[in-house]
Amino acid sequence: MKTVRVSIIGFGAVGQGVAKAILSTKETLIEQGIDLRVVGISDSKGSEINAGGIDLKRALERKKQKGTVAKCKDDALEIIKNVEHEIVVEATPTNIKNGEPGSSNMFAAFGSGKHVVTSNKGPLALRFSELKEAAEDNGVFFRYEATVGGAVPIFNLIHEALAGNRVIGIEGILNGTTNYILTRMAEERLTYELALKEAQELGIAETDPSYDVEGIDSACKLVILANSVFGRAATYRDVEVTGITKITPEALELASKNNYVVKLICEAGNGTLTVAPRLVPKKHPLAVGGTLNVASILTDLAGRITISGKGAGSIETASSILSDILYIVRNS
Amino acid sequence: MKTVRVSIIGFGAVGQGVAKAILSTKETLIEQGIDLRVVGISDSKGSEINAGGIDLKRALERKKQKGTVAKCKDDALEIIKNVEHEIVVEATPTNIKNGEPGSSNMFAAFGSGKHVVTSNKGPLALRFSELKEAAEDNGVFFRYEATVGGAVPIFNLIHEALAGNRVIGIEGILNGTTNYILTRMAEERLTYELALKEAQELGIAETDPSYDVEGIDSACKLVILANSVFGRAATYRDVEVTGITKITPEALELASKNNYVVKLICEAGNGTLTVAPRLVPKKHPLAVGGTLNVASILTDLAGRITISGKGAGSIETASSILSDILYIVRNS
Numbered sequence: 001m002k003t004v005r006v007s008i009i010g011f012g013a014v015g016q017g018v019a020k021a022i023l024s025t026k027e028t029l030i031e032q033g034i035d036l037r038v039v040g041i042s043d044s045k046g047s048e049i050n051a052g053g054i055d056l057k058r059a060l061e062r063k064k065q066k067g068t069v070a071k072c073k074d075d076a077l078e079i080i081k082n083v084e085h086e087i088v089v090e091a092t093p094t095n096i097k098n099g100e101p102g103s104s105n106m107f108a109a110f111g112s113g114k115h116v117v118t119s120n121k122g123p124l125a126l127r128f129s130e131l132k133e134a135a136e137d138n139g140v141f142f143r144y145e146a147t148v149g150g151a152v153p154i155f156n157l158i159h160e161a162l163a164g165n166r167v168i169g170i171e172g173i174l175n176g177t178t179n180y181i182l183t184r185m186a187e188e189r190l191t192y193e194l195a196l197k198e199a200q201e202l203g204i205a206e207t208d209p210s211y212d213v214e215g216i217d218s219a220c221k222l223v224i225l226a227n228s229v230f231g232r233a234a235t236y237r238d239v240e241v242t243g244i245t246k247i248t249p250e251a252l253e254l255a256s257k258n259n260y261v262v263k264l265i266c267e268a269g270n271g272t273l274t275v276a277p278r279l280v281p282k283k284h285p286l287a288v289g290g291t292l293n294v295a296s297i298l299t300d301l302a303g304r305i306t307i308s309g310k311g312a313g314s315i316e317t318a319s320s321i322l323s324d325i326l327y328i329v330r331n332s
Numbered sequence: 333m334k335t336v337r338v339s340i341i342g343f344g345a346v347g348q349g350v351a352k353a354i355l356s357t358k359e360t361l362i363e364q365g366i367d368l369r370v371v372g373i374s375d376s377k378g379s380e381i382n383a384g385g386i387d388l389k390r391a392l393e394r395k396k397q398k399g400t401v402a403k404c405k406d407d408a409l410e411i412i413k414n415v416e417h418e419i420v421v422e423a424t425p426t427n428i429k430n431g432e433p434g435s436s437n438m439f440a441a442f443g444s445g446k447h448v449v450t451s452n453k454g455p456l457a458l459r460f461s462e463l464k465e466a467a468e469d470n471g472v473f474f475r476y477e478a479t480v481g482g483a484v485p486i487f488n489l490i491h492e493a494l495a496g497n498r499v500i501g502i503e504g505i506l507n508g509t510t511n512y513i514l515t516r517m518a519e520e521r522l523t524y525e526l527a528l529k530e531a532q533e534l535g536i537a538e539t540d541p542s543y544d545v546e547g548i549d550s551a552c553k554l555v556i557l558a559n560s561v562f563g564r565a566a567t568y569r570d571v572e573v574t575g576i577t578k579i580t581p582e583a584l585e586l587a588s589k590n591n592y593v594v595k596l597i598c599e600a601g602n603g604t605l606t607v608a609p610r611l612v613p614k615k616h617p618l619a620v621g622g623t624l625n626v627a628s629i630l631t632d633l634a635g636r637i638t639i640s641g642k643g644a645g646s647i648e649t650a651s652s653i654l655s656d657i658l659y660i661v662r663n664s
Contacts, residue, residue: 028498151637162485165655283621285620299651301650302485302652303641305641307638307639313635316635330495330663
């Protein structure tokens with residue numbers, strides 16, 4: 001039996017999803033000879049630490065009832081540095097202004113010889129190459145499948161499943177909120193404002209939707225993709241971005257009459273990094289509806305490979321985090 | 333530098349594709365510290381052997397000019413058993429009557445402690461569990477990404493990228509020929525006979541198309557998928573199969589009016605293994621056209637993940653073989 005000790009830093013929707021995913025796969029993992037233990041959980045109010053493995057069911061209940069998992073005052077950095085474990089799951093909220101507290105947490109993890117698995121886009125959209133270097137310098141893994149495409153394993157597809165291929169370009173829809181709004185506008189001839197309101201009522205869009213509808217979230221994801229795949233050192237500010245706020249139902253109707261849909265497409269190719277509304281033929285593999293995310297990878301040998309799935313949701317994001325944890329377990 | 337020695341058994345379209353793919357990635361691999369050498373190639377007329385690495389450009393030219401790569405009389409089994417190397421690429425033609433010569437080649441490879449990477453469906457559609465056991469008994473890898481979906485990395489997606497997920501069901505279009513025929517019938521209101529003739533003229537369908545249009549090729553692929561993913565021990569004869577030969581343009585037109593397309597869908601779920609024409613909503617991720625292949629994987633955590641790409645072609649199939657070779661290099 002291989003014991004793997006994990007901390008969960010940040011216990012919001014994603015962190016809790018990770019706890020649930022670990023709970024639901026515990027038996028299967030033990031059958032595979034993997035004893036996956038969460039030895040530390042921290043949220044903004046404090047932490048729980050247990051070297052023998054935290055009772056995740058109880059931790060989830062306590063969080064639900066008291067709004068915090070805290071049993072002691074230790075903060076994230078103390079857990080990362082002082083608790084003996086192998087993998088830090090960094091799941092604090094995305095902050096695209098300065099990447100904190102995610103960046104500090106990740107650098108602290110690397111500095112203390114721990115692998116990092118993260119869903120936190122901020123640090124990667126701002127300081128990707130520094131983080132990658134810190135991981136390499138310390139001889140540990142840095143995995144971030146959950147930062148782009150939610151449950152869709154885009155990085156694993158490119159780096160492992162398509163190993164040997166040279167990636168020529170990537171196009172995709174990497175934001176479920178804008179895809180939902182555009183899909184509803186086209187299907188029901190809604191105005192942008194009405195479709196946004198519906199999305200907000202369903203919890204698909206935030207009260208302040210600008211991060212999604214202005215294309216910033218898409219730009220962050222695109223930059224992480226481009227840096228990872230093409231070895232670039234871009235930040236999200238290098239992306240040419242146009243959002244969806246000025247799209248009219250009339251434009252969508254005209255597109256539809258010509259067998260097109262309008263989608264907020266992210267594109268990374270030879271030097272280009274753009275996020276903009278584009279006409280996509282209805283039959284094209286990129287023309288997925290609802291809140292789906294999709295990525296289409298153009299390669300030299302395999303040609304075009306397209307993958308789609310749920311781009312958000314706590315258990316879906318946790319699926320990507322879990323697959324990254326298991327990658328590290330297999331390869332270390 | 334890690335030296336990895338490979339034999340290519342079978343030097344038809346796929347085997348030659350593998351040689352071309354290795355040639356075109358040679359420099360990138362060397363940058364990654366991998367010296368991938370082909371030390372033996374065999375076709376039906378004989379072999380070339382070179383412990384220092386065969387000149388692949390010359391081998392491909394000789395094959396083109398003389399119809400064979402043969403420089404000596406050694407046959408496949410002699411190369412597999414007697415030439416020192418790590419990985420056997422088994423790329424002989426699929427034979428679904430008795431799986432030969434593929435089965436014997438694979439068992440010989442396992443028996444002499446060599447990993448197997450294959451595109452050959454026959455042995456796996458007939459004797460999957462025996463082959464898997466032989467690989468395990470000898471402590472070597474058995475990889476077969478190229479047997480299903482051409483360039484589409486379905487097995488890698490399920491076993492590695494979605495690691496931690498439980499697969500609930502799989503649906504897909506796993507045969508490009510029938511997809512092309514059905515797409516053309518729907519788009520151009522062609523009869524089955526006319527669309528088949530067009531596909532034959534374009535080299536998409538064989539002179540004797542029964543293996544494709546009766547659904548046998550799809551059944552073979554489905555059974556390999558089900559055995560690999562659900563740990564079953566089925567053969568392609570366990571699949572309930574209906575082909576596409578009785579579909580009329582009128583049926584397709586009626587479907588289209590109701591926003592459906594008809595596709596030859598492979599389905600593996602709780603105990604079921606079926607290949608049959610099915611109505612698929614035009615907006616559904618499975619509704620891909622032309623010769624594309626697609627697989628939609630329903631999982632407990634990630635939800636539904638759909639992947640599509642080219643299902644045939646020698647360089648595309650070689651892409652899957654190369655990614656399997658690199659998986660073995662990374663993990664051994």
